[in-house]
């Protein structure tokens with residue numbers, strides 16, 4: 253063991269002993285609280301007849317106060333128990349001052365901070381503390397960080413990394429030049445987990461800049477597949493909760509997530525980082541809330557399935573027309589048109605010699621623009637009643653009020669929301685763009701309808717309290733959806749995605765469009781891809797080239813393209829691959845098909861051969877099985893040790909949207925990718941892999 257290792261082992265032991273002492277102290281205090289609570293309860297029971305109401309309330313409050321204090325201590329104990337297993341993962345020694353001549357102070361970085369109660373000494377710093385940004389940003393040499401009181405300059409004298417698990421130091425690395433590379437390589441070589449993990453020990457410099465950006469009102473992260481966008485966005489939430497702890501808590505944050513499988517997958521990261529889980533909601537649920545359950549509509553999953561399973565040109569055109577930035581402007585112009593024609597004011601006479609002029613009605617109507625019609629009418633009636641009283645000193649009788657209400661209603665020219673929405677397409681001269689089927693709206697109509705409702709009537713928004721909104725898979729939402737989200741959530745936002753993984757290519761948004769609608773600053777880019785091995789990423793780049801993407805240099809097996817002449821042969825090859833997986837140390841395998849129909853068929857065919865797999869569909873809410881079958885759409889955002897693409901033939905993968913799906917499927921694989929082709933291979937498969 254080197255001198256440095258001996259020193260660090262001793263430091264670890266000391267730290268753990270002090271954590272142990274603090275845990276003991278907490279235990280003693282918790283016992284005292286428990287005795288206190290029990291004694292007060294006993295007293296309350298025994299003296300219940302002699303106590304008056306005020307005494308009882310005071311005693312109850314005292315018990316509640318003690319219980320709250322005990323809860324705080326329990327949370328601290330939970331934190332310390334975690335820390336005892338793994339107190340920190342890094343150390344750097346920082347000498348303040350430009351000359352770097354002051355004595356360097358060691359800073360140990362962990363998931364939580366730990367200050368020893370007895371000595372008051374901070375033995376571990378929370379990774380989110382301002383000083384710890386240097387751990388991610390610098391190697392040995394000049395360094396600086398932004399402290400609350402201003403910038404601090406100095407020098408990093410030493411930097412070490414540790415892996416401490418179950419209280420034992422598994423390794424220690426002296427990092428000289430290479431920023432956390434060895435540890436990162438090890439992390440990325442691991443087997444996939446059921447849930448997304450925290451990456452605090454190996455956050456990279458460009459990622460750190462995004463996580464710690466506290467200034468941006470709306471931050472757009474545009475990152476290639478596997479670049480850590482989702483991880484980084486969640487770490488950013490943890491950072492903001494720490495940085496703004498007095499004004500922001502977990503209940504103030506909302507995640508718009510693409511589906512429940514994904515929500516379940518990411519659900520662990522914040523609790524791992526010591527924060528409470530935050531709420532999430534899907535776009536369909538939000539739409540249903542905003543439309544108060546009054547409309548039936550197709551889901552996004554249905555829309556994607558229709559696009560992938562059929563070749564309905566008219567459907568694509570309808571989606572494309574409603575997915576453009578121009579459409580948002582068209583709705584705005586239509587609202588102006590409706591407004592201009594929504595009210596035909598006429599004068600009204602509340603008795604002989606009294607006149608309320610038409611312009612009063614016109615002005616008042618304009619003033620209450622944006623309210624639901626019934627409220628707007630009520631406001632005009634109320635204002636008119638007041639005006640009559642002021643002008644003529646005349647209080648309207650209930651008979652007159654009724655007549656006034658009728659008169660105002662008669663002036664309103666407005667149609668129902670449904671009729672107004674249908675009228676939009678007639679006004680545009682394109683009635684064919686509105687095509688509800690069986691009383692169900694198409695998905696592409698849902699948010700334009702909501703936007704129209706917002707503009708004409710306003711919507712009930714029970715989510716005004718949200719202080720930070722996180723939107724993942726940003727490329728799949730239309731400009732109209734962003735306009736709705738922007739109005740509903742006038743708070744800070746983190747928006748992230750990747751254009752090459754769109755499942756809504758006819759109606760999605762790129763970063764520039766989102767930037768315009770949400771008035772955000774330029775997107776921050778992540779171009780390094782961490783998930784897949786270098787070989788898998790080269791294969792994926794052959795499907796969808798991207799000059800910006802830099803694959804991590806982690807090598808593994810080359811992806812295999814298995815060519816078959818018949819369906820039965822393809823099934824046999826898939827079974828062989830599944831058996832190979834079962835005999836391996838890998839934990840999770842996904843068979844990722846293009847369409848739900850084919851995923852279902854394959855699931856059946858495998859079951860007939862006695863191979864158990866779990867089929868995911870739009871209603872799935874997570875999974876813990878080792879082998880799953882799903883579509884690319886559902887696999888988005890997830891990762892697996894091994895992926896089998898079972899249907900990579902020319903007939904299945906033809907369009908640009910198909911290309912995106914194939915790219916998404918392949919980039920889910922961390923270590924091994926097998927592509928099965930039955931018949932003619934898809935032209936998207938890289939030529940080099942076909943030889």
Ligand SMILES: Nc1ncnc2c1ncn2[C@@H]1O[C@H](COP(=O)(O)OP(=O)(O)OP(=O)(O)O)[C@@H](O)[C@H]1O
Pocket residue numbers: 436439440449451454455456459475476477478479480481482483484750753782783888889890891919
């Ligand atoms: N700095 C890092 N240290 C360790 N692992 C990392 C780092 N950055 C990313 N990863 C890993 O890379 C994988 C991909 O991360 P994540 O899912 O957040 O990426 P993404 O950009 O959202 O991917 P996609 O868009 O393809 O779904 C995860 O396993 C994540 O833990």
